[in-house]
Amino acid sequence: MTISKRTIIYVSDGTGITAETLGHGLLAQFQGVEFRPLRFPFLDNEEKARDCLARINEVGQREGVRPIVIMTQTNPDLSAILHKADAFFIDLFDTFIAPLEQELDCKYTRAVGRSHGHANPDYNTRIAAMNFALAHDDGVSDADLKNADIILVGVSRSGKTPTSLYLSLQFSLKAANYPLIPEDFERDQLPSRLQPYRGKLFGLTIEPEQLHRIRHERRPNSKYSSLENCRYEVAAAERMMRREGIKWFDTTSKSIEELAVQLMQELNHER
Amino acid sequence: MTISKRTIIYVSDGTGITAETLGHGLLAQFQGVEFRPLRFPFLDNEEKARDCLARINEVGQREGVRPIVIMTQTNPDLSAILHKADAFFIDLFDTFIAPLEQELDCKYTRAVGRSHGHANPDYNTRIAAMNFALAHDDGVSDADLKNADIILVGVSRSGKTPTSLYLSLQFSLKAANYPLIPEDFERDQLPSRLQPYRGKLFGLTIEPEQLHRIRHERRPNSKYSSLENCRYEVAAAERMMRREGIKWFDTTSKSIEELAVQLMQELNHER
Numbered sequence: 048m049t050i051s052k053r054t055i056i057y058v059s060d061g062t063g064i065t066a067e068t069l070g071h072g073l074l075a076q077f078q079g080v081e082f083r084p085l086r087f088p089f090l091d092n093e094e095k096a097r098d099c100l101a102r103i104n105e106v107g108q109r110e111g112v113r114p115i116v117i118m119t120q121t122n123p124d125l126s127a128i129l130h131k132a133d134a135f136f137i138d139l140f141d142t143f144i145a146p147l148e149q150e151l152d153c154k155y156t157r158a159v160g161r162s163h164g165h166a167n168p169d170y171n172t173r174i175a176a177m178n179f180a181l182a183h184d185d186g187v188s189d190a191d192l193k194n195a196d197i198i199l200v201g202v203s204r205s206g207k208t209p210t211s212l213y214l215s216l217q218f219s220l221k222a223a224n225y226p227l228i229p230e231d232f233e234r235d236q237l238p239s240r241l242q243p244y245r246g247k248l249f250g251l252t253i254e255p256e257q258l259h260r261i262r263h264e265r266r267p268n269s270k271y272s273s274l275e276n277c278r279y280e281v282a283a284a285e286r287m288m289r290r291e292g293i294k295w296f297d298t299t300s301k302s303i304e305e306l307a308v309q310l311m312q313e314l315n316h317e318r
Numbered sequence: 319m320t321i322s323k324r325t326i327i328y329v330s331d332g333t334g335i336t337a338e339t340l341g342h343g344l345l346a347q348f349q350g351v352e353f354r355p356l357r358f359p360f361l362d363n364e365e366k367a368r369d370c371l372a373r374i375n376e377v378g379q380r381e382g383v384r385p386i387v388i389m390t391q392t393n394p395d396l397s398a399i400l401h402k403a404d405a406f407f408i409d410l411f412d413t414f415i416a417p418l419e420q421e422l423d424c425k426y427t428r429a430v431g432r433s434h435g436h437a438n439p440d441y442n443t444r445i446a447a448m449n450f451a452l453a454h455d456d457g458v459s460d461a462d463l464k465n466a467d468i469i470l471v472g473v474s475r476s477g478k479t480p481t482s483l484y485l486s487l488q489f490s491l492k493a494a495n496y497p498l499i500p501e502d503f504e505r506d507q508l509p510s511r512l513q514p515y516r517g518k519l520f521g522l523t524i525e526p527e528q529l530h531r532i533r534h535e536r537r538p539n540s541k542y543s544s545l546e547n548c549r550y551e552v553a554a555a556e557r558m559m560r561r562e563g564i565k566w567f568d569t570t571s572k573s574i575e576e577l578a579v580q581l582m583q584e585l586n587h588e589r
Binding site for chain 2: 076079211
């Protein structure tokens, strides 16, 4: 099969993150095509719209096939300029806003991706969550664990840090994480500092072979990274979590987003 | 004006992040309506689809108005079950996949939000970027600055850390950040460690009044947080960045996403 190539042009009066997120989801369904992205964020005046129109047509002429434009543009005048291009349009506002107006019996108010700077309370909650995650990464501090929304436990390099940071930045959760280390397995007890917070504890685990590969990159040929030790630590951690009734998730073949959403679901069940 | 309330139901066979991102963008346009979200991620079998169908109808009956369902569901059988609900549907796959098939002359391959676990090279690049950002936060280490994709500078609490972490998690960029401190202003020189990396330096600044509020929360009634000192530091930092030809952005009323996308644009121009 020959792989065809197509240029995808993301246009937005905001960051374009919504358009691009949708684009990734849709285009991932077409594995026979290679996509090349071009981005036009913050397109918020007529001059930029005309420049973009020219670029779209230029790309189409050069490539001999019209580009695909994925667009979130709240300004109908700018939208009209862009629609003059010879392109295949996926226009999220055009497609959904008018039907939504009818369904909600409400005119839309054209709010360009609103700014959420320091003046916005959501922004401050989010930054506070991130600072909490940074301060409580890898068991660095247990001063404030009672204020955590969630505490992740697991062996070193099982994925606790990226998951905690993502939970804080994306969902404004105060996420702490705490390592389970060989000393804990020897004592065969959950670290005593965590005991009061059973309700917020969730575990991460990982296949020993994968853990071995990750640790080997960091510290080659060490006991820490040996397959034998990885097997021992993972088995011991899972045994401890099972005994303590801590629900855990295997990170081996999950994205950070998948883990984060699964944990959010668990928290909503708990609450 | 009376505010009406509507339930928004996000349904996906993946995380639902795409559906929710689009939902936020669309619904932000309707300020006269209060929206209550319900989430059904990982809906990947018939039983879950039937449960969800029942829930959608139940919500509609209870509230006396049909819910709005925003959906990314790649399985047409499950999609058909859900569409039996009495709801207003925004169905991203239904709406766009068939026209895209025609445009691309390619059948879609039904890839549920693919897993990007440790086995995926993109995952590893992303984690490496995040580890880099953590290791190079707030000037902690300058061992490896030559490998940074971008280095953010600015006064303490101007927004460097959240922006760096977001750039690493979202765009897999190796983002370092380095504080500009009173000693730098007294010497009136860019820290010498940064001198070799002019091409990767970008600045963040912030309105002194806002900086004062943020610092005051951390260290009330200190010289550090006084409005006078905040004014001095911000003016000195901007003067230095101007002289050194470092492009900077004001974070006062910008979201982390907006800053990150603007910086990405600058990097693409530079390269």
